[in-house]
Structures are given as C-alpha cells and as structure tokens.
Amino acid sequence: MTDLILSFAVTGLNCASCVGRAETALNAVPGARDVRVNLADHSARITGVEPDVVVQALGDAGYPAKVSHLRLGIPAMSCASCTARIEAAAQAVPGVLRAEAKLPTRALHVEVLGNGDGLQAALANAGYPADQTEGETEEKDRVQPLLHRFLLSLILTLPVFAMEMGGHIFPAFHHWIAGTIGMATSQMIQLILTALVLVGPGAGFFRRGIPGLLSARPDMDALVALGAGAAFGFSAIAVLFPNVLPPAGVYFEAAAVIVTLILLGRWLEARAKDHTGDAVRRLLGMRPDEAEVEKGGRFEQVPLGDVRVGDTLRVRPGGRIAVDGEVTHGETHVDESMLTGEPIPVLKRPGDTVTAGTLASTGSLTYRATHVGQDTVLARITALTEAAQSARLPVEALVNRVTAWFVPVVLVIATVTFGLWWILAGLGPAVVSGVSVLIIACPCAMGLATPMSIMVGTGRAAELGVLFHKGAALQHLQDAEVIAFDKTGTLTRGTPVVTEKMGDEGCDFLRLAAGVEQHSEHPIARAIVAAVEDIPAETTDFDAILGEGALATVDGKQVVIGNAEMLQRAGVIPSQDWLAQADIWAKTGTTSVHVAVNGTHKGVIAINDEIRPGAAQTIAALKATGRRVAMISGDAQDTANHVAQTLGISHVVANVRPDGKVAALNTLRDAYGPIAFVGDGINDAPALAAAHVGLAVNGANDAAIEAADVVMMSAEPGAVLRALTMSTATLGNIRQNLAWAFGYNTLLIPVAAGALVPLGGPQLSPQLAALAMALSSVFVVTNALRLRGKGRT
Structure with a gap:
C-alpha cells in the first residue's frame, strides 16, 4: 500500500513551530512522502505510510492524531462468515486502524484515522451497507418486523404445506384435491404462493445471498437462497415446462417451509437476544431524568442534563441519587447493590460520597455535585459494560478460522451430494439431498456461540459489581x-488508625511525622495525619520512596519516616529499643512506622488496619x-x-x-x-x-x-469470588454452545446428505433441516441467557 494517502486531524498544534515538529516527525517515518501539516484547520496529509505508524509517530512527538471511534449498524450481518468479510472490507479503507464486527448486535466498531470517508461505500460494495445513523442496531428494533415477516410467510406457506403434505398424510385429502380443483391447479396455486413467500418475506435472503455468491463470498443467506431457490426453481420448471425435466415431483412446500422456519428461528433469536442487553438498559434505567437542584435558596426540578459540578442537590426518601456527590447535610442508608453487588445498605453522613443511580431509603440528603454526565461512576460502569460485552475473546479465533472456510466447504459437499444422488437415484432425490445439506449447514449457531455468552455473562457480572475492563x-x-x-x-479495610506511640517524650515526633505525611495519599499516611490536630504548615523538600517511606523538612527539622530500611537509607542508625518494640507489635499484626528527626531515631508509631x-x-x-x-x-x-x-x-x-x-x-x-x-x-x-x-x-x-483487567465496584473480598464464578460460568457456557454448534453441523450434514440411507437410516428433509437449523440458533441464545442467574455467592 505504498500509494496510501491519509488525511486526518492533529491535536496540539498551536504555532508554526508545532507544525514544523509534527512534519519532522512524519517525514522521519520510513516511506513517508508528500507530508503536509496545516495549522489553519489542524490537519495533516501523508502518503505511503500505514495509519498505525502515523499514530505512533505523532503520539511520540506530542501531537496526537485524532482517532475517531465509530459504531455502524450492519443489518445484513447474519452469520459468522459475514463478520470476517465486513472486517476485511473496513480494514481495506485508508485510515482504518481497527475494525470489529459484532454479530449479536449487528454492529461494526471502527477506529479510524480521520473521519472514515469511504467506509460506508466500501461496506456497501462488499454487500453489507451500513445504517446511516451511527450506533448499534438494537435487537428490539428487529423483533416486530421479523415477527410480521414470519407471520406473513406462515399464512402463505400453510396452504402450500397442506395441499402437498396433506395428501401424503391423508390419502383421502389427496383424492379430494384431484377430484375438485385438480392436481395441475393445486401445483399452480403452490407455485404462486411459494413465489410470494420468496419475493416477499423471504426476499432478504436473496437480496443479500445472491451478491455474496456472485462475488465468491457466500454466507448463511447464500445457503438459504440456494436451498430455497433450487427447490422452487426445480419445481417451477416441472410445473410450467413438464417435458423439460424427467418426472421427479415438486417441492414447493420445501422452499416455503425453509423460509418460514428460518424466519421463525430469527424472530425467536431476536427476542432472546433482546434480553442480552438488559444489563446495560438496567444501568441506564438507574439514572433519573430530573434532579432537585437548589436555585435561589429553594429546590427546583431540573432536567438531569442541566446539573453542573458544584450544584447543591437534594434527594428525598426512596429517590435515586442523580449525580456523584458529597453529602453536605442529612443522613440515610443508601442501597448501592445495583452498582456493587453488595445487598446491605450503606449509611451516608455529611462528608461521605454518594453515587449516581443509588437509592436513598428513609432519610433525605443534601449533597454537592462532584461528577456529572459521562464522568459519573454509573456512566463509566455503563461504558465499561458495553465495551466488555463487545469484547472478543481468544477462543473466538478458532471459530473465525473455522467459519472462514465452512460455507465454501458446505457448497462443495452440497454439490457432491447433488451429483451422487442424481447419478444413483435421479434428479428429484438429488434436489432434496442437496437442498437439505445447504440448509442444515448454516453456521449461524457457530457465530452466536461465543458473543452471546460474553454479552450475557459480562452484563450479569456488571450487575454483581464486577466489570471486566479488558475483554480477554x-x-x-x-x-x-x-x-x-x-x-x-x-x-x-485500608483505613488504618494510630493506636499507640513510643519514643522520646521530649519530641512530638507524631506531629512532625504528620507534617511529612500530609503530602502523601498512602492509607498509613492518612492515619498519621488524622491522629494530629495541629499539623505543621511549614513543610518543604518532600520526597517519597515507594515501599519504604518519606522524608521532608518540617519546621526547619529534617524528618524521616518509614521502615528501618528507610532510616538506614537516610543515614540514620535505628534504635534497638524501638526496633524491638516494633517486633513486639508486629506479632499482633500491627504496622510500625519509625520516625527520625535531624538524624536521630526518635520513636515508633503503631498503626492497625482491621x-x-x-x-x-x-x-x-x-x-x-x-x-x-x-x-x-x-x-x-x-x-x-x-x-x-x-x-x-x-x-x-x-x-x-x-x-x-x-x-x-x-x-x-x-x-x-x-x-x-x-x-x-x-x-x-x-x-x-x-x-x-x-x-x-x-x-x-x-x-x-x-x-x-477487572474492576470490582465492591471493596469486599467476596467480589473476587463473584468475578471468578462469572468467568468460569461464562467460559463453561461458551464451551457448551460451541460443542452444540460444531457437533450439530458435524453430525447432521452427513445425515442431510443421505449417508445413512444405504444403511437403512433416515435422511433429513429440507423442512426438518430448516427447523433444526433455526432451533439450533435459538438453543445457543437461550443457553447463554441462563447466565443471568449465575454469580451470587
């Protein structure tokens, strides 16, 4: 891609010198040509370099390239084979850094250098046009249209099925049709009704599947289009041109039933998949639409979006906290279980923090807003949960490798099956066998096996206060x-307190230690500061050594605090008396902090942490x-x-x-x-x-x-066990789904091909193949939904 041209925005450009440094950084990249950086519109242009190299070079130079994060709905994404083709089409667009297609939500997540010009055109050319509105395609938006398509298909299919199969089940019914409307009329009615099924509710399979076949990228829709189309085409020729083909029967009911059953499966699948987003919807539902904000000495209801940091808010008994804040007046127990997974309400008093979305119980609180909008804990939890639900696990690499060649292999198997049956048994059985193989082999369940479990598992984990920050x-x-x-x-607890001190009574070493520790955020430092009322104000030259202690000049004195190694590092000879006392305390779990002043060990402070x-x-x-x-x-x-x-x-x-x-x-x-x-x-x-x-x-x-990799909203150790439980349960669920999906295809393809017929065994009809394929996907989704009951310890 030596002729690759990239145009994108650059941040941090303030003057001509910035432009020069940015251009120098880009020109230093091997292969870079025609580098231009424009201060007027903060843009850059470069030829001959991959986008990830550009991002790295500008980032190192201190002028980060603007990377856009896009989510595009891809309604035509129907199986695991689609995801690889969609990602390949997106990756081929200049500037795209990363592209991940998510089958459960039919969405494409893209990181692109620039604004993604050409992305939608590339997807359309690949046969997967993107929705004009960015964002994930919600399953609930698909449920009703799918139901309507299924019902219409069912209404049209039932007469076809009854006229063809009813005569086989009840011979008297066959004779009645022959004696009234006649078999020729019956077959013509079946042809018309089946054609309506295929051009109406079933049109999407052909609209998406045929272009895939013509461009040598067949997917699940291609298999359905081939199967239903072959059954209909063969039957139509047999009816309209009876002398062209040898007598072999008609299979209109097979074509119509295939479409109807697959639409039924997709509707059931969409209904089930709609529940996988319940976790995020529940999180969003915790956010109230309005808040009580103090204005001019009185509280008024205002839209949540109008709340600003520093505003004073009030929550009434039974109400939800609107934004993150600090309590200024009142007290009440707050139910934080929806965020932390811990069922016991927490008492909140002035000085305590409260979190958006949590529920006040019996008392009222007044609190000052500290974080609003996307900065609240609830918003960050929601974002982390959405990111985790779209994560791609290492186990998916196997599925992607398999599905990449699965559909082409199925086409070969179907072709071989058709040819063998034509030679051995005639054209009619050949059509039935070939169509059955095409339908039974649709890899939809394979593609759903892993992402559905991830969506439900991470959503359930979030409800338990466990956020899988990094998908793997x-x-x-x-x-x-x-x-x-x-x-x-x-x-x-991480909130230790000073319980005792021993040392030189003529030196207020605890106060001097607080003078040093007031500059540290370590829990032990906070305990020492909390134990002193009059903290020295004159502290300079503070320096901390991680894991050992700190030193500073306090009121003109050189003060060193920490463990014995810290004192030795500072050239202080530790007192054996105070070291011995520290050893005594240590046997009871007490932490000792040594204090030296002006080079002399003055004492030791005892700190306990429950x-x-x-x-x-x-x-x-x-x-x-x-x-x-x-x-x-x-x-x-x-x-x-x-x-x-x-x-x-x-x-x-x-x-x-x-x-x-x-x-x-x-x-x-x-x-x-x-x-x-x-x-x-x-x-x-x-x-x-x-x-x-x-x-x-x-x-x-x-x-x-x-x-x-994992963030637990609860500080209780039990959250670790919940995280482990959800990880184990989710991966177990994925294994069950994969075993079903792969086992189902592996076992039923030979049955559909008729491999057992010479041994006296059964053969799947196209209708049963369609039903089995549809129910397989429903099984995978339903099995994933079982994770919603896991994880409570």
Whole structure:
C-alpha cells in the first residue's frame, strides 16, 4: 500500500513551530512522502505510510492524531462468515486502524484515522451497507418486523404445506384435491404462493445471498437462497415446462417451509437476544431524568442534563441519587447493590460520597455535585459494560478460522451430494439431498456461540459489581491457578488508625511525622495525619520512596519516616529499643512506622488496619476451588504473617517494594502457573499489569484501574469470588454452545446428505433441516441467557 494517502486531524498544534515538529516527525517515518501539516484547520496529509505508524509517530512527538471511534449498524450481518468479510472490507479503507464486527448486535466498531470517508461505500460494495445513523442496531428494533415477516410467510406457506403434505398424510385429502380443483391447479396455486413467500418475506435472503455468491463470498443467506431457490426453481420448471425435466415431483412446500422456519428461528433469536442487553438498559434505567437542584435558596426540578459540578442537590426518601456527590447535610442508608453487588445498605453522613443511580431509603440528603454526565461512576460502569460485552475473546479465533472456510466447504459437499444422488437415484432425490445439506449447514449457531455468552455473562457480572475492563480477562481469569492478594485496602479495610506511640517524650515526633505525611495519599499516611490536630504548615523538600517511606523538612527539622530500611537509607542508625518494640507489635499484626528527626531515631508509631469482614470465608472458598491463595505485601513480615495466619493463607511474601511484587508474582507463576493479583493502590499498578489477570477493588486509584483487567465496584473480598464464578460460568457456557454448534453441523450434514440411507437410516428433509437449523440458533441464545442467574455467592 505504498500509494496510501491519509488525511486526518492533529491535536496540539498551536504555532508554526508545532507544525514544523509534527512534519519532522512524519517525514522521519520510513516511506513517508508528500507530508503536509496545516495549522489553519489542524490537519495533516501523508502518503505511503500505514495509519498505525502515523499514530505512533505523532503520539511520540506530542501531537496526537485524532482517532475517531465509530459504531455502524450492519443489518445484513447474519452469520459468522459475514463478520470476517465486513472486517476485511473496513480494514481495506485508508485510515482504518481497527475494525470489529459484532454479530449479536449487528454492529461494526471502527477506529479510524480521520473521519472514515469511504467506509460506508466500501461496506456497501462488499454487500453489507451500513445504517446511516451511527450506533448499534438494537435487537428490539428487529423483533416486530421479523415477527410480521414470519407471520406473513406462515399464512402463505400453510396452504402450500397442506395441499402437498396433506395428501401424503391423508390419502383421502389427496383424492379430494384431484377430484375438485385438480392436481395441475393445486401445483399452480403452490407455485404462486411459494413465489410470494420468496419475493416477499423471504426476499432478504436473496437480496443479500445472491451478491455474496456472485462475488465468491457466500454466507448463511447464500445457503438459504440456494436451498430455497433450487427447490422452487426445480419445481417451477416441472410445473410450467413438464417435458423439460424427467418426472421427479415438486417441492414447493420445501422452499416455503425453509423460509418460514428460518424466519421463525430469527424472530425467536431476536427476542432472546433482546434480553442480552438488559444489563446495560438496567444501568441506564438507574439514572433519573430530573434532579432537585437548589436555585435561589429553594429546590427546583431540573432536567438531569442541566446539573453542573458544584450544584447543591437534594434527594428525598426512596429517590435515586442523580449525580456523584458529597453529602453536605442529612443522613440515610443508601442501597448501592445495583452498582456493587453488595445487598446491605450503606449509611451516608455529611462528608461521605454518594453515587449516581443509588437509592436513598428513609432519610433525605443534601449533597454537592462532584461528577456529572459521562464522568459519573454509573456512566463509566455503563461504558465499561458495553465495551466488555463487545469484547472478543481468544477462543473466538478458532471459530473465525473455522467459519472462514465452512460455507465454501458446505457448497462443495452440497454439490457432491447433488451429483451422487442424481447419478444413483435421479434428479428429484438429488434436489432434496442437496437442498437439505445447504440448509442444515448454516453456521449461524457457530457465530452466536461465543458473543452471546460474553454479552450475557459480562452484563450479569456488571450487575454483581464486577466489570471486566479488558475483554480477554473473562477467559483468562478462570485459568488462574493462584489468586494473590495485596494486604492493605484489599484484605484489610485500608483505613488504618494510630493506636499507640513510643519514643522520646521530649519530641512530638507524631506531629512532625504528620507534617511529612500530609503530602502523601498512602492509607498509613492518612492515619498519621488524622491522629494530629495541629499539623505543621511549614513543610518543604518532600520526597517519597515507594515501599519504604518519606522524608521532608518540617519546621526547619529534617524528618524521616518509614521502615528501618528507610532510616538506614537516610543515614540514620535505628534504635534497638524501638526496633524491638516494633517486633513486639508486629506479632499482633500491627504496622510500625519509625520516625527520625535531624538524624536521630526518635520513636515508633503503631498503626492497625482491621481485616475486612468476609475475607476469611472468601479465602476458604477460593481454596475450595483447588486454587492456591497467596498474599504479597509491602508491610513487615511479622505483620503480614499475622494477617495471613488469621485468614488461612499459607504463602506470604512481605516487605517488598512495587517491583518486588512483580518478582514475587513471577516466582509464583513459574512454580504453579497462571496467576491473578488483587490490589488497590498505585504501588499495586505494576503487579496488576504483570499478573495473568489483575483485579482492582473499589476505591482503587486511576493508575490501578487502568492497569487492571477487572474492576470490582465492591471493596469486599467476596467480589473476587463473584468475578471468578462469572468467568468460569461464562467460559463453561461458551464451551457448551460451541460443542452444540460444531457437533450439530458435524453430525447432521452427513445425515442431510443421505449417508445413512444405504444403511437403512433416515435422511433429513429440507423442512426438518430448516427447523433444526433455526432451533439450533435459538438453543445457543437461550443457553447463554441462563447466565443471568449465575454469580451470587
């Protein structure tokens, strides 16, 4: 693609110097030609370079290219074969970085450099025109039209079926038709009614399938069009030109019934698929349309979109919190189960945070808006859930490889079947056998097997407060052989308090320590600050060492706080008395913080962090699954040992820095296999990223959430068990669906081809093949919906 021309927007351009630097970065890319960067409209143009290279080059230069994220509805997407062709057509458009077609929602997700000019034309040329309105094609918009098409097809098909098959079932009925309207008239009526079925409710199969055949990209619609069209065409010639073909009967009922049953299957499938989006709809339904906002000293109802950060809002008993905020007045218990999965309401008082969508119980609250619109927790959860539902798991690669060649192979099998039966039994049986193979082999169930389970499983997980931030985690989590936990804030509450101090009574070392720690967000730092009323205001030269401590100049004194290694790093000789006291405290699970002032060890502070309720039960349940449980902590060995012993954890790694946590994970991985790590702090981010699967708990900072693969809205350890349960249940459901879909096709294609007939066995008729194919897809969707009842521990 050396002649590829890209035109796109560039951000960060403020002056001619910016333009020069951006052009220099683009010209440095191998193969780049005709580079132009325009300051007036903040655009760029380049020839001869792939879009991903352009994005990388400009990003490194500090002038990111604008990447658009588009979602286009593709109504013609009907099976797994379609997704590969749609993605290939989109990827061929200049500027497209990534394209993923989602069969359950019939939507194409595209990342494109620029505005995506030519994308819709390329899709139309490939036979898959996109809806003009961006966004996913909702299943509920398809249910009623499909029902109407099915009912119309059914009304037209019933007389055809009755006239043809009724005579076989009841010979007297056959004689009655022959003696009244005559067989020739009966067949002509069947021809007309079947033609109406094919050009009316069944027209879509031909409109989409025939172009696919002509362009050598056959899909499910092509198989239906071929099957129904062959049965109708053969029968029509036999009726209209009786001397052209040898006597072999007519099969109008086969063509009509095929279309009717497949429409029935697609309607049932659409109805079931509509429920897969229930999780996101329920999340969106938690958002009230209006909010009570204070204006001029009184509260008024205003549209939710008019609420701004800083506004004062009120929620009445039984009402929903409109936006994220901080309570300023009143108190009430708030039901947060719809977000966290935890059923027990939480008491909210002034100073506490409240989350949009949660439900106030008996009391009223006044709160100040801190996040509105797309910045609320509810909005971010909804976005994460939608992203997870459209994720593509590694297991889907196998399905895509199979379906890429499946339909062409089926066409070959159908052709061979038709030829053999024509030679051995005549034209009529050949048509029946060939049509049956085409219909039974439609790979719709294969394409739905994985994405339907993902949609329902991730939606159910979101209802339980578990967000699979990165799609592959849904598959990888169930593979974890070891579940490793951080201690502080994960197995413990993460809100430690100062319980004791010992040291030089002539030095207020606790106050000086608070002067240093006021610049840190670590839970231990917050505990020390909370224990002091008069915090020194004059603090300079603050510096923190991750995993060890911090130092600063406080009121003109050099203050060092942290563990013994931190003191030694600062050139302070630790006092043996205070080290011995720290050892005594450690045996009871107490964390010790040493304080040195002007180079002298002045004392030690005792800090305790309560173990979270339910932690021991969660650890026991995880061990009952056959997995190993470990704890990796930056705390002292004795402190970590005490917590681990209380919880029943045998493998403990303590006193480690953030990079030491990664090393500990690697050691566990080498010894036992895939590992999942559960953490919450910024110092856990490297370990969360390095683990096979990283799980960030509620309250985790942005760095931890970004590094994690799974985000749990509840801080309770039981959320880990729910995440593992949903991962295991979803992957099990996917395996069931794939086993059914592949097994069904593998077993029934030979039956449809008539391989068992010489042995005295059965052969599927086209009608039964259509029914079996339709019900197979319905089975896959219905089986996926069973996941809605999973996950509660």
